[in-house]
Amino acid sequence: MPYDFDKIARTYDRLNRVMTLGLDRRWRKRAVKEVESGKWHPEGELNTMEKKNNAVKKVESVLDVACGTGDMAVSLAERGCTVTGIDLSEEMLAIAKRKVESGKWKVADAENLPFPDDSFDAVTCAFGVRNFVHLEQGLSEMLRVLKPGGRMVILELATPDSPLIRPFYNLYTEHIIPWLGSRIAGNREAYTYLPESIARFPKGESFLEIIQNSKFRIHNSCQRKLTFGVCRMYVINKEAAR
Ligand SMILES: C[S@@+](CC[C@H](N)C(=O)[O-])C[C@H]1O[C@@H](n2cnc3c(N)ncnc32)[C@H](O)[C@@H]1O
Structure with a gap:
């Protein structure tokens, strides 16, 4: 069963800002930049002339x-994108609807997306994949609805690799985050689950391997560590149509 985010929807944004010291907004903006630079060409790779002509x-x-x-929709809409947002939680979506009135919103499961193949120029997911019950299925669905030549950008929290950062990270996630969760959201349990689920989740190359093993063809993929690797950004380009 996925965690029920309805329970923490009301305090979710405030807690996010406090918990990440405002970095979550910066991470999403960084992801939107990647979406924008992934301008796609439906017929495949661009030659130099086409690139020059900005074709x-x-x-x-x-x-x-x-x-x-x-x-994420707020940042995408600011850059002129038409955003469709899906989520399992009605309470979370109700807040999203108020923020981006032009958005198209739908209660739906990432593991069974209600859209035809090759529907979107780009697909994003911020801090969501860790909550999927069947990760491979969710990722495969995201690739299915992405147009050939399109880009998928995923943000996810991760345990930092550096032994210098680790002790601070452990202290912060094991003690301060659950405490903030109980103070701000009145829900210590949800924020005790957070560091546990981060630690269990595949990161870096292991995560990219799962995507590369999907039945959809990937042109290339890469990852970037943000803020000492506390957040990872994965950029995946779907192979263009032949
Ligand atoms: C940590 S929140 C991230 C929300 C938002 N993307 C952000 O950047 O703050 C995780 C969200 O994933 C949603 N979620 C979890 N499993 C899902 C699934 N299988 N399909 C759709 N949404 C899901 C939850 O309802 C929750 O709103």
């Missing part, structure tokens, strides 16, 4: 999976 299509339609309270 690339602008990224317009973006699906934000597990959109929550819509913060």
